Amino acid sequence: MKFSKATNYALHTMLLMLEASPIKPIGVQQMAESQGVSPTYLSKILTKLVKAGLIESASGAGGGYRLLRARDDISFLDIIHAIEGTTSLFQCGFVHGEECAIQEIMKQAEQKMEQHLRQAKLVDLVRT
Amino acid sequence: MKFSKATNYALHTMLLMLEASPIKPIGVQQMAESQGVSPTYLSKILTKLVKAGLIESASGAGGGYRLLRARDDISFLDIIHAIEGTTSLFQCGFVHGEECAIQEIMKQAEQKMEQHLRQAKLVDLVRT
DNA sequence: GCGTGATTACTCGGATACAAGATGTCCGAGTTTGAGCGG
DNA sequence: CCGCTCAAACTCGGACATCTTGTATCCGAGTAATCACGC
Numbered sequence: 001m002k003f004s005k006a007t008n009y010a011l012h013t014m015l016l017m018l019e020a021s022p023i024k025p026i027g028v029q030q031m032a033e034s035q036g037v038s039p040t041y042l043s044k045i046l047t048k049l050v051k052a053g054l055i056e057s058a059s060g061a062g063g064g065y066r067l068l069r070a071r072d073d074i075s076f077l078d079i080i081h082a083i084e085g086t087t088s089l090f091q092c093g094f095v096h097g098e099e100c101a102i103q104e105i106m107k108q109a110e111q112k113m114e115q116h117l118r119q120a121k122l123v124d125l126v127r128t
Numbered sequence: 129m130k131f132s133k134a135t136n137y138a139l140h141t142m143l144l145m146l147e148a149s150p151i152k153p154i155g156v157q158q159m160a161e162s163q164g165v166s167p168t169y170l171s172k173i174l175t176k177l178v179k180a181g182l183i184e185s186a187s188g189a190g191g192g193y194r195l196l197r198a199r200d201d202i203s204f205l206d207i208i209h210a211i212e213g214t215t216s217l218f219q220c221g222f223v224h225g226e227e228c229a230i231q232e233i234m235k236q237a238e239q240k241m242e243q244h245l246r247q248a249k250l251v252d253l254v255r256t
Numbered sequence: 257g258c259g260t261g262a263t264t265a266c267t268c269g270g271a272t273a274c275a276a277g278a279t280g281t282c283c284g285a286g287t288t289t290g291a292g293c294g295g
Numbered sequence: 296c297c298g299c300t301c302a303a304a305c306t307c308g309g310a311c312a313t314c315t316t317g318t319a320t321c322c323g324a325g326t327a328a329t330c331a332c333g334c
Contacts, residue, residue, distance in 0.1 A: 003129050003218045003234070004317060011230050012222070027266070035222065041319050043267070060327025061265040076233060090131045094140070094163065101253045102139050105204060106131070109248070113241035120237070125229045132278060155305070169280055171306070188288025189304040 006045050007083045009037055011122075013046065014079055017055065017067050018126055025057075025064030045083065052082035077117040134173050135211045137165060139250075141174065142207055145183065145195050146254055153185075153192030173211065180210035205245040 013031050020026050028046065032039040046065055049055045056068045067074070090106035141159050148154050156174065160167040174193055177183045184196045195202070218234035 001129065001131050001135070001212045001217065002215075005221070006317075007129070008218070008220060008222075008230075015230070029266085038319065040321075044269090044319085047268075057267060058327085059267045059325075062328060063266050063326080065267090076237070084129045087130075089129065090136070092136060093133070094136075102136075102143070105245075105248045105253075109204070109241045109244040112244045113237045116237040116240045117233075120233045125233075134278075157305085166280065168282075172280090172308090175307075185306060186288085187286075187306045190289060191287080191305050193306090 001089075003080075004084065007080055009035060009042060009045050010049060010079050010083050011076070013042065014049070014054070014067075014074065014122055015125060017065065018071060018074070018122055022067055022071070025062075025066040027064040030064075049079070049082050052078070054078060054082060072121055072123045074122045075118050076120045076122065077114055079122070080117060129217075131208070132212065135208055137163060137170060138173050138177060138207050138211050139204070141170065142177070142182070142195075142202065142250055143253060145193060146199060146202070146250055150195055150199070153190075153194040155192040158192075177207070177210050180206070182206060182210060200249055200251045202250045203246050204248045204250065205242055207250070208245060 012035055016031050016034065017026060028039045028043045032042040035042070046055065046057070050057055050065075054068060054074065055065050057063070057065050088107060089110050090103060092100040092103040094100065140163055144159050144162065145154060156167045156171045160170040163170070174183065174185070178185055178193075182196060182202065183193050185191070185193050216235060217238050218231060220228040220231040222228065
């Protein structure tokens with residue numbers, strides 16, 4: 001029960017892209033170097049963000065990654081869901097006849113957290 | 129980023145103990161059987177709850193586990209922290225000069241979830 | 257000058273390696289209860 | 296009836312075994328820009 005490092009990389013990388021030009025894509029190598037990660041690994045993380053529709057990739061020379069959505073339309077939850085998946089954090093797995101009351105409580109707690117992450121936009125961090 | 133099965137077992141087992149007599153301890157075997165887990169594995173989980181001060185163990189014949197605290201003083205968060213640990217779910221790990229703004233948001237979100245889990249008492253489930 | 261091909265700078269995706277943590281199992285050791293047996 | 300011993304029913308804790316997941320690397324393939332060269 002911890003957030004993966006990949007999520008950390010994804011959040012920081014998205015922040016980098018937000019601070020950079022929205023037109024010209026940024027290369028993986030540049031972004032990887034500034035975080036001390038290997039470029040190939042970072043690219044693997046970024047393809048998840050591409051599949052989630054958050055960014056797009058431009059191949060070839062001068063290529064890289066670029067934000068796809070509006071700058072103020074990107075929440076923490078979007079990024080986290082893209083990396084960690086959207087499945088519930090807690091699954092009961094037993095077969096009680098009805099709904100599991102424990103699972104119900106856990107789901108509520110999870111939603112509290114998600115609610116905060118959905119409302120927290122990435123762009124809020126950049127305008128100091 | 130998922131809750132472990134051990135947490136699920138711990139929550140259900142605590143519920144079993146809450147429903148049972150608070151005086152006589154319940155054996156692991158009985159509780160393990162009702163959940164389809166191996167007794168030795170469940171006992172390993174329960175020792176974590178013992179160390180957290182939630183329950184106590186009685187060894188020997190007729191032994192087992194027993195709640196240590198008042199019935200209405202046991203929150204979900206107590207149990208989860210005992211199993212999953214209390215360390216923050218998100219660690220930035222980079223060395224930005226100051227505090228990481230991303231981590232700050234994540235910590236807030238985590239606290240929202242914890243707040244809900246702290247307020248949710250286990251005993252609320254049993255009195256239907 | 258202009259098209260054409262080669263080179264270069266990139267990303268993409270799959271395969272693979274490695275490490276750590278979650279999930280279980282096994283077994284020996286200690287502890288309490290209770291039954292049996294002898295005085 | 297009392298006390299002792301012994302067996303049975305438990306938990307405890309450490310040592311493994313296994314499986315899944317996260318983390319990371321390597322490499323071949325494809326693609327776009329740029330450069331070079333010949334016409």
